Amino acid sequence: MLFAMLLLLAWQIIYTLGTGVLGWWKSYAMPSPLGVVESLGKMLGNGTLWKATAYSLRRVVLGFVISLVVGTLLGILISSSDYFNRNLKPFLNGVQSLPSVCWVPFAILWFGLGEASILFVIVIGSTFSVSLAIENAIRTVPPIYIKAAQTMGAGKRQLYLSVIWPAALPGVLAGLKQSWSFAWRALMSGEVMSAYVGLGYTLMSGRDLADINQVTGVMLVIILVGVLVDKIVFSSLERRVLKKRGL
């Protein structure tokens, strides 16, 4: 909290100095804390912000869940076979580098305009990141754990569920955080594609209207959602996972 306050103060000071005394920037080119608050207030007042956030969250959560499932399976596939590991993994890394926006034509072609399209963009934007995270975490599981479980008669499925999964968990969590960010970014591209409600759409219309305060307001909302998700999901999970292991 204190930290956020300090940031805010610094921002106001830079704004005041930069647009006023020093004349570095035009006041309309740089967001001001007050302007952003006003813009947020307006969007909250007429309900757009709630709606946009709710829509975006639903999309990103749904998309991320699909990515988790698909990405995990793919990750397991690559880590289970040396052949796939050598051939498929670098490819995934390449595909992951593609900007989400270049999937848009394909999304429209295959899924038309609408939620399915947006979901596709999210899924394709984060799945491979999930796979890479899973694959890497699996590969760094100390072999002694796997050996131990094997000698206790663990089958392939049990090995994954009871040993590899928990052993890889800390690494997986770290990777999933990044995948979550990828999902958000893909969401933005997806929402711009077919204009409906959504934070990405609000952001882009802010840009189209040259309203830097609205852009910044939406950015803050995205950051806030990110912070909350991190605190509620990732950080708390991580803390629990690491504490148990004495890390």
Add this chain to the structure above:
Amino acid sequence: MLFAMLLLLAWQIIYTLGTGVLGWWKSYAMPSPLGVVESLGKMLGNGTLWKATAYSLRRVVLGFVISLVVGTLLGILISSSDYFNRNLKPFLNGVQSLPSVCWVPFAILWFGLGEASILFVIVIGSTFSVSLAIENAIRTVPPIYIKAAQTMGAGKRQLYLSVIWPAALPGVLAGLKQSWSFAWRALMSGEVMSAYVGLGYTLMSGRDLADINQVTGVMLVIILVGVLVDKIVFSSLERRVLKKRGL
């Protein structure tokens, strides 16, 4: 290689079936291997592709290197203090979720139209990912290593250089792969901002012109670069790092 060939074949078959016999798609809506090759050939012939790739690679490498430095320092900062860890880390996760495109106005405002601006977008798009990767890898370093080094008189700096860094390396590498993807994606947004040469720019102009073959061609180049970077840098580094540890 064989793998790539098979993919190509599958693609051609789907294309032929989908646009011809089954009539799912119009031939201009779906990229065809032949069309893509033609488009690539044209771009290679007039030199745009080489130039675009060279420019993009230079930008992304430079940006990524800056991200590495800044992100590493930030990552060490967060992992060294509990205060920053609790306050700054979730914030970074939020910022990382922002689409690169929303940094564009700020890039223009602060850095003008040009290489510096593009670099800024790349750096801000991947730095926090680097930090999160570093922070997480550092936090999962087994405490016994740190303890051992401390009892041998390792100072703070030595501890980081000789123990924490090598111990965290496998995790860091996994994270950096994702950061590298972030850098590429940010590059695309940066290049679209102020049109110069570059793969992102070529991609976007292909899109604007509904030239699906050009879009796909550029996508293939991006994937190829990703594959090569993965093979040459990440995978080989990883293999070396993990082999030494018997993983």
Add this chain to the structure above:
Amino acid sequence: MALEIKNVSRTFEGSMKETLKDISLSVEQGEFICVVGPSGCGKSTLLNIIAGLDFPTDGEIFLDEKKITAPGADRVVMFQEHALFPWLNVMENVKFGMKMMGVPKEEQNRRAEHYLKMVQLWEFREYSVHEISGGMRQRTALARSLCLDGPVLLMDEPFSALDKQTTNKLRADLERIWEETGKTVIFVTHSVEEAVFLADRIVVLSDNPGCIKEIFQVGLPRPRRNDAVEFLEVRHNILSCVEREVEKFAKEEYDHEKMA
């Protein structure tokens, strides 16, 4: 189950020399075999190969006529380095193997309690692995492997981190369990006394390359007492055999040093 080790050799890639060379041994159903030898001679490697976790570069191993190719719950292993799962607590670690083998829940609890009490860790059942001492980890691993109740038990220095008194108790417990269940046990130890106390036969491995130097039949009646004259005599015989082995090894190193 009977175990047939046939001309097993093992050379690691990148290593200049053979770690195991031409090891052959027939172990009968219900036999208690101890393996002793200098540090680094290949005892753990041999155990790993029997467990199916490592493979011989030459030779084969048969378990009741069936060739060993993979690890399995018929050969329970207790590793030299405890190999407990850090994300489970003591009790969960002990129950892990039983879960894998589909032992019913109640039976799991019953056995876990029984063996945790035997290794004197019942009180600590809810501790995390990082919260217990080295010896406690070893005892947890022991409880885990005994719980599994497999027909073959492969143990790699299971008492190395324990004090004499605890060791004595657990050694006796192990002997009792073995007598009651008729398991086949391969037991690696660096204590000749322990070997004489427990083994039907003692295999002395030599180093460089690791091959069987001698196999002693310990004919002493059980329960054995380590202050009985016969005991001391057998111990002495084996000790001197092992000692020569170690000395040879030490001398080699020494020669090296002189030459260097």
Add this chain to the structure above:
Amino acid sequence: MALEIKNVSRTFEGSMKETLKDISLSVEQGEFICVVGPSGCGKSTLLNIIAGLDFPTDGEIFLDEKKITAPGADRVVMFQEHALFPWLNVMENVKFGMKMMGVPKEEQNRRAEHYLKMVQLWEFREYSVHEISGGMRQRTALARSLCLDGPVLLMDEPFSALDKQTTNKLRADLERIWEETGKTVIFVTHSVEEAVFLADRIVVLSDNPGCIKEIFQVGLPRPRRNDAVEFLEVRHNILSCVEREVEKFAKEEYDHEKMA
């Protein structure tokens, strides 16, 4: 360096009982102290606190009048679990500490070679940690800690994974080094025989809570022989003291079991 342990207690969070309770001990410069006690009684914890890696919840420790608050190279530690760095090979691991302390390169090589030969691992100097056996890891850790040549040496069961013959050799080496350098040594072991062989004084810890039960002055002249009558006598005294301790512990557990 002299070490003054003053009323040290340690209770872990989440643990119901005190692990160490009111430990006080004055160690003179150059003294060789052995700590024995049942598994889990707090030996490693005490060593960690002296090393500055753990902190007492009560009490203080002084090293030459200076309060210990952090780890430092004046107290070299050899951990119970080898704590070698998996990204370095044997030689690099041994040289690591010297590097940290800024020992000149040549001197590093000289000492590393000397101690690696002493622990008979010179041949294996380029092996990775995962390529050497448990006992070899322990010996590498021993070489690493001896290389550092600190005034205080804290050793946690340094020979537990080694066979008797290797142990005997290294024990004698350690004694010689200690005599030559006048280090202060705190040596945790679970072998009373080893303690009697090495120690000036033996501290017997009791369990539950871990406190000092008795301190024995071992008055035997050096070099000691473990078959001398006086040796056996001292050993017997201490053993019976420790035994009572372990039995008490075992009985408690037993009572628990009966009650449960």
Add this chain to the structure above:
Amino acid sequence: GCGSGKGEGTQLRMACFPNITHAQALVMKNGNILESKLGDEYEVTWNTFTAGSSEVEAIFAGEVDIGYIGPVPAINGNVKSEGDVTVIANAADAGAVLVKGSDSDIESVSDLAGKTVAIPQIGNTQHLCLLNLLSENQLAPVSAGGTVEVVAVENANLQNMFDQGTVDAALVPEPWGTILTASDNVDLLLDYQDIYLNGDYPVAVVVVRNEYMEEHPEVVEEFLKAHQEVTNEINNNLESSADAMISELEALTGHAYEKETVLGAFSRTNVTTSLNQEALYKFADTSYEQGFISALPEDGFINTALSEQIAADIGE
């Protein structure tokens, strides 16, 4: 911003889109016309943008001095900067058509009830035109309680969507009208002159940063002269101008247009420097009513006096 550097070389930083509605810019850039007109002591740089928003951001940041831009971003820029951006000339009029899927039963605008109509971007020129068309035909978008579903779709994706039947009609700028109507699945519904004000409305205008205008009126004047001359050139020699545009577009995008497409597009676009100010103000009003902008443009938003003067001097 960094201001416009004075000193040995005065800078002129131009902006345009790689888009044929910015015809004058393409021809100018292709022939280095500004450079030769201004001479050596002036340094001319061209920045190309693919979105009006980026161009406005660049103008706000003081990185662009004179820009070709759509009327709506021009209005936004003026409103948001409280008057720091001025429209100084027109560039092109009309240049948009309403198309429909061939299979659809749409015969007139009033048939759009219950259909899905695509526009390139929310709040842009075509969107405003469509809203006007709808209200003239007593229709309204779903978002305003009506029956017409208005969706923003990138032009490049329209062909697909017509094929799939996900959109029924679209109001598209050139050259997309030409490209789409050339395919089997799309037909013309309303031609360019029937969209709005008989085609007398701007689709691209020229804006200047006021600061720059104050510091370098001479440069702005030279530019406007070039702008007028090039406009005349295009109108007089469409064929050769089209070649110049095609080659410039290819240099910028790597994609070569068919000459037919370009000529087709110009048959629906009126390249002219004279601005129907009323149309621009009407756009602003509609934007304001629709809530796309928060205020109306400042006085002095349009200042075409110089441009008109030059047009009179040089002749149209």
